[in-house]
Amino acid sequence: MSTLSPTSEEKRGWQFPYQLTLEKRVEDVPRWLPAATSIGSVVIAFIISGIILKIIGGEPLRVAAFAFDATFGSWGVFSDTLVKATPLIMVGLACAIAFQMKLWNIGAEGQFYIGAFAATMVVMVPLVPPDSPKVVVIGAMLIMGLLGGAVWAFIPGFLKARFNINEIITTLMLNYIAISWNNFFIFNNWSDAGFQMTPTFEKTAWLPRLADYAREYRIFSGITLHLGVVFALIATVIVWWILARSRWGYEIKLIGDNPNAARYAGINIARNIILVMMVSGALAGLAGMSEITGVVHRLQERISPGYGFTGIIVAWLAKLNPFAVILVSILFGALILAGREIQPAGLSMLLQGIILFMVISSDVLLRYKVRLMKREA
Numbered sequence: 392m393s394t395l396s397p398t399s400e401e402k403r404g405w406q407f408p409y410q411l412t413l414e415k416r417v418e419d420v421p422r423w424l425p426a427a428t429s430i431g432s433v434v435i436a437f438i439i440s441g442i443i444l445k446i447i448g449g450e451p452l453r454v455a456a457f458a459f460d461a462t463f464g465s466w467g468v469f470s471d472t473l474v475k476a477t478p479l480i481m482v483g484l485a486c487a488i489a490f491q492m493k494l495w496n497i498g499a500e501g502q503f504y505i506g507a508f509a510a511t512m513v514v515m516v517p518l519v520p521p522d523s524p525k526v527v528v529i530g531a532m533l534i535m536g537l538l539g540g541a542v543w544a545f546i547p548g549f550l551k552a553r554f555n556i557n558e559i560i561t562t563l564m565l566n567y568i569a570i571s572w573n574n575f576f577i578f579n580n581w582s583d584a585g586f587q588m589t590p591t592f593e594k595t596a597w598l599p600r601l602a603d604y605a606r607e608y609r610i611f612s613g614i615t616l617h618l619g620v621v622f623a624l625i626a627t628v629i630v631w632w633i634l635a636r637s638r639w640g641y642e643i644k645l646i647g648d649n650p651n652a653a654r655y656a657g658i659n660i661a662r663n664i665i666l667v668m669m670v671s672g673a674l675a676g677l678a679g680m681s682e683i684t685g686v687v688h689r690l691q692e693r694i695s696p697g698y699g700f701t702g703i704i705v706a707w708l709a710k711l712n713p714f715a716v717i718l719v720s721i722l723f724g725a726l727i728l729a730g731r732e733i734q735p736a737g738l739s740m741l742l743q744g745i746i747l748f749m750v751i752s753s754d755v756l757l758r759y760k761v762r763l764m765k766r767e768a
Contacts, residue, residue: 410764411761411762411764412761412762412764413755413759413760413761413762414759414760414762415758415759415760416757416758416759416760420757424756424757425710425757426710426715428750428753428754428756428757429708429709429710429715429719429750429753431749431753432708432746432749432750432752432753433708433722433746433749435749436742436745436746436748436749437455437742439745439749440741440742440745441455443741458725458729461728461729462724462725462728462729463725466613466614467613467614467615468728470601470613470614470615470616471615471728472721472724472725472728473616473620473721473724474615474616474617474619474620474685474686474724475723475724475725475727475728476717476720476721476723476724476725477617477619477620477622477623477678477681477685477720477724478503478619478623478678478679478681478682478695478698479678479698479701479702479705479720479723479724480620480623480624480626480627480678480716480717480720481622481623481626481674481675481677481678481681482499482503482674482675482678482698482699482701482702482705483702483705483706483709483716483719483720484626484627484630484674484706484713484716485499485502485540485670485671485672485673485674485675485678485702486499486671486702486703486705486706487630487706487709487711487712487713487716488630488633488634488643488667488670488671488674489667489668489671490647490706490707490711491634491643491644491647491711492643492644492646492647492663492664492667493646493647494551494558494647494664494667494668494671495558495559495562496544496547496558496562496668496671496672497558497559497562497563497566497700497703498543498544498547498561498562498563498565498566498569498672498675498699499671499672499675499698499699499700499702499703500566500569500570500675500695500697500698500699500700501543501562501565501566501567501568501569501570501699502539502540502543502544502569502671502672502675502676502679502699503540503675503676503678503679503682503695503698503699504566504569504570504572504573504679504694504695505539505540505542505543505569505572505573505676505679506536506537506539506540506543506672506673506675506676506677506678506679506680507536507539507573507676507679507680507682507683507690507694508539508569508572508573508576508679508690509535509536509538509539509540509676509680510532510533510535510536510539510679510680510683510684511581511589511683511689511690512535513528513531513532513535513596514528514532514592514593514596515581515589515690518531518535519531521593523595524595525594525595525596528593528595528596529595529596529598529618529684532596532680532684533622533677533680535680536676536677536679536680536681537673537676537677537680538673538676539676539679539680540672540673540674540675540676540677540679541669541670541672541673541676542669542672543565543569543672543676544562544668544669544671544672544673544675545665545668545669545672546561546565547561547562547565547668548664548665548666548667548668548669549665551664551668552660552661552662552664552665553661558668566699573690573692574587574692576589576690577589577690577691577692581690583689587691587692588689588690588691588692589689589690589691590689591688591689592683592684592688592689596684596688597684597685597688598617598618598619598681598684598685599617599618600614600615600616600617600618600685601614601615601616601617602614602615617681617685617686618685619681619682619684619685622677622681623681623717624717626674626677627713627714627716627717628713630674630713631713631714634713639663642658642663643663643667645658646658646660646663675699675702678698679694679695682694682695682698696727701723701727701743703747704723704743704746704747704750705719705720705723707747707750707751708746708750723743726742726743
């Protein structure tokens with residue numbers, strides 16, 4: 392008596408009749424797709440965070456409503472959100488201009504600290520007479536903040552250009568050196584009565600805030616927004632012009648897309664590596680200067696809640712678009728501000744991490760087409 396052997400299909404059992412396939416894109420990416428993937432990444436990240444919050448016993452909708460009220464609920468709290476977004480705009484721009492050239496500057500945090508340190512030198516050394524007018528002191532601190540960040544970024548830029556040393560490693564390690572460098576001075580030479588901070592700056596070294604004009608204009612009462620946001624907006628326009636309208640911006644993009652073609656065209660790649668890294672560092676240093684003159688009014692141990700690392704997420708989520716950096720920075724400024732109010736603690740950091748994961752994952756959609764195809768019998 393003969394028996395029929397099972398077919399390979401019967402061995403596998405039932406299979407879903409459709410399958411997902413990836414096809415490498417050969418045409419240009421649709422202009423709407425990068426923005427759509429960024430927005431989708433944020434939406435999915437919020438959904439995942441809400442599910443996690445529900446699993447651990449929280450109330451996602453209530454938390455979201457409370458966080459929105461604490462960051463956008465009034466002009467006062469919205470100004471606080473913009474204050475948090477201001478350094479993120481500058482750091483996001485710093486990362487965006489470097490990433491355009493496929494130059495992975497992971498050291499914006501250290502450049503932020505050195506920019507703050509260099510600006511503090513104007514007051515603590517001092518580099519200008521103590522009785523100098525406000526415009527002189529602020530101007531000197533602005534220049535020193537830019538120079539401090541640029542010089543700190545020159546180190547990995549030179550090592551990359553001259554010896555082809557991986558800039559991810561050098562910029563990352565320089566972060567810890569920069570923080571330790573700051574700590575040496577605020578724990579010793581510049582310590583205020585033994586505390587881990589310098590004495591409070593004189594008011595000539597404070598950036599003007601809208602709240603300072605509340606006596607003349609009551610509408611500004613409680614509005615903490617300071618002049619640093621103007622620096623951030625000016626920096627945004629400059630970076631946009633460099634990348635979109637200047638010959639140097641074309642060289643930056645060409646080196647990032649095809650370094651062999653750039654070399655064949657006679658572009659000095661080593662020089663551009665150093666220059667782009669220094670401009671990136673200068674922007675991060677400006678963020679540090681803005682933070683100590685507009686917010687804390689002194690140099691202290693923790694002047695950054697991770698602005699340098701958050702700026703990386705900001706740049707990627709903005710798809711390296713300078714104007715989109717502003718919008719994304721406001722979102723993350725709200726997350727930082729809400730993180731101090733909502734429970735459980737660390738939820739905002741969890742959300743940032745999920746957003747970063749989703750942004751990186753969504754890049755697949757920019758390189759490949761996803762098709763749902765019916766399986767062949």
